[in-house]
Amino acid sequence: MKIFIIICMVSMVIMITVTASAQSSGSWGIRGGVGTDIGGGLAFGGSINYLFPSNQNHWEVGPVLFISSTEETTTDYNTYTEKTDLTVFGVLANYLINYEPEDAGPFFLVGLGLAGISVEWEESSPDDESLGPPLPGGGSKQSEEGTAGGSVLNIGAGYKFTGNVDIRAELPIILIFGAPGNASSVAPTLTATIGIRF
Secondary structure, three states, rough: HHHHHHHHHHHHHHHHHHHHHOOOOOOOEEEEEEEEEEEEEEEEEEEEEEEEOOOOOOEEEEEEEEEEEEEEEOOOOOOOEEEEEEEEEEEEEEEEOOOOOOOOEEEEEEEEEEEEEEEEEEEEEEEOOOOOOOOOOOOEEEEEEEEEEEEEEEEEEEOOOOOOOEEEEEHHHHHHOOOOOOOEEEEEEEEEEEEEEE
């Protein structure tokens, strides 16, 4: 919970700083999207951002929210099902290459951010009774949940349409510091997003 409070405070400071230093050619934007992660689960995301004006390439900065849910089943001697739910709230800065606010055309982006991450992890087996609490009908499960800090690395490409809309294919890679239980500390996702500027 403390990590989420810190991230929220950092977001507010950035937004206040951005607003105070805003120039006429800068603009606010919102975007949202859907995608998948390496385990084939669903991922959703959204953000509010501010585009800093520049003579060449532009920066956009703002708070982001990612939600993903993954389920993976493996069979060796026993069958195991692993579920991981992530909620990521952070601040992300993207460097937009060849992005022109007034013109149509393709562009690229690289980004870096800090995040607070809520992790819910569960492993269950209908055959293995040694994992933890028993399951109805046989087998057992183990689970962990917690909040951790992390970072977001982002790369992508997009197309800016004439007007205020752009679409992007992005690869946010979420790095979790001290993931609870046996949850993975790296969560790559692939998302398709659409954004609009005001």
